[in-house]
Amino acid sequence: PLIAVLPGDGIGPEVTTQARRVLEALDLGLQFEEAPVGGAAYLVSGRPLPPETLTLAKRANAVLFGAIGDPRFEALERQLRPEAALLGIRRELGLFANIRPATLFPGLESATSLKPEAVAGLDIVIVRELVGDVYFGEKGRRHNAEGLRQGYDVMSYNEAEVERIARVGFEMAKRRKKKLCSVDKANVLETSQLWRDVVNEMSTQYPEIELTHMYVDNAAMQLVRQPNAFDVIVTGNLFGDILSDQASMCAGSIGMLPSASLRAWSGDNGMYEPIHGSAPDIAGQGKANPCAAILSAAMLLRHSLSDEASAQRVEKAVAGALAKGARTADLGGSLSTTEMGDAVLRELV
Amino acid sequence: PLIAVLPGDGIGPEVTTQARRVLEALDLGLQFEEAPVGGAAYLVSGRPLPPETLTLAKRANAVLFGAIGDPRFEALERQLRPEAALLGIRRELGLFANIRPATLFPGLESATSLKPEAVAGLDIVIVRELVGDVYFGEKGRRHNAEGLRQGYDVMSYNEAEVERIARVGFEMAKRRKKKLCSVDKANVLETSQLWRDVVNEMSTQYPEIELTHMYVDNAAMQLVRQPNAFDVIVTGNLFGDILSDQASMCAGSIGMLPSASLRAWSGDNGMYEPIHGSAPDIAGQGKANPCAAILSAAMLLRHSLSDEASAQRVEKAVAGALAKGARTADLGGSLSTTEMGDAVLRELV
Ligand SMILES: CC(C)[C@H](C(=O)O)[C@@H](O)C(=O)O
């Protein structure tokens, strides 16, 4: 199988290197091909997502993605900014399902700002829709009737878009505790009301799943009050962006959290990336935590290569390294990125 | 001065009664006139916001609002639901500035799910825009080209709308620690990009204020990691809805948090309400915490009656009651709503 490696900006290359080392150590006969993306690609080619990079991503069996974002390019027009590459790959590859697990590894309780009773045993999955919502609707600038500058973005979902992501949520719940919480803002938004209607209609196909609905403001509150009361959350692109970053804090560090972006439950063309960003402030210093990237590689094994055994080997190796006290700076330790990678590799049995 | 009292649904009447008792005890010669709103109004008149209620709200010097929301009416069409009353008053009275302080009263540290070092000395103000954004844009249902049901909501701001709320943020920062954090999603949304541009343009008028920008996903994360690092946050309607509910958890209980909705920094026609909802599960049981309603009355004194001294008397009375150990169930105690009101009244010196 061919793995496209897109390291990107900031700490992206550093953490992706460690994830690739772990995949190589498994000796599965994987091929790797690397290409620039984000600010790094803009620098060499004037575009954040060069056609060759997109072609490679489409051709590969899976994409291992680092991070994008570079303050030097924030003033560029939107389609030239690093973020455009990430949004472009998601859309072009049809990666509508973003799976974001938030798990508290034993030993990291003290790294979170929440009390132990709120996060003990934390094991949530946020299923976020990734190619619709206000992210991809019509948007622009115009002058209104009074000649004032106005910015606008259209939020919308159609029933097919809601159905396919809700199905991922229901299927995920089926494999876990059979509890699904759908998050929306149906008391204000028509988009959310359609979302809620469709999810309710589908629930008759999943009588064994206990479905609840929660408004997004309440969900943000409950994710602070008692995060470990959640199991599977399904929500739209914008709310999922906010809630999954928030939930990451319950896991000790955003440096621990992987993600998968899929166009089907399993199979080709998934993209795997840490949920953290490019962290320009610590880029190039060898300080970044590679665990999120390594755990993303585990998700790659699980979803794109259907190799559950190898996925679990990698996850256990990360847990093992943490159990032995391996910690990067974000977790209160002093290991470098490479040393943390070494610690995980030593546990890979 | 005339105070319109709109108790609303669920626990609204219970907590509003206590807030009114406190205002009456101050002996300021206030007049009170009560009117139904929300589900309570729908039940008696078939409309959540009867014209007489709106007229009273406009005629009064200030509105003391309880809470709205009643699950019995969730299936009604949008403009008949309780929420329509709240959105209607905000829009009709032009209450564009929603001020939501989140303060941790000494003694409530143990009521929060966050570790003491994350919330010690917490004293944040969230300034939320309240009459624009995706809340009030064009919205509806339609069938798309393929005949699929589609829901849509238009998000937008124009420069005048951004300017007036940003000004409230800057002015608030000026009276506090001179730090303003503007929250948006400018890496994806055009509405946010205009927001950011306008806030940046205005910052030259406030050279003494240290202005920062933060993406909403990051803000949700930082509000868990280190909430007491924030001072004043200014943001749009949707992001403000989510972040202020989230921040409320840092203050121990959503039952502690007041809000003011204003059309000017001070003066008539402000509306004052707890940020909690109608809590149908505990309605009528005398369990609700009236502190948020009482502290909302303090904001009424401050903003609509320009009576800072009385506002502080009320705030000190709440702090005094808490210091003596008065606690409702949400704070781990056993006082009833009325008993908590009594405890505050006893401290009113
Ligand atoms: C970089 C940004 C466009 C992106 C998003 O908002 O989706 C990021 O926050 C994420 O969650 O992957």
Ligand SMILES: CC(C)[C@H](C(=O)O)[C@@H](O)C(=O)O
């Ligand atoms: C009830 C609802 C419409 C309202 C809102 O979203 O504004 C509430 O959550 C609030 O924050 O006052």
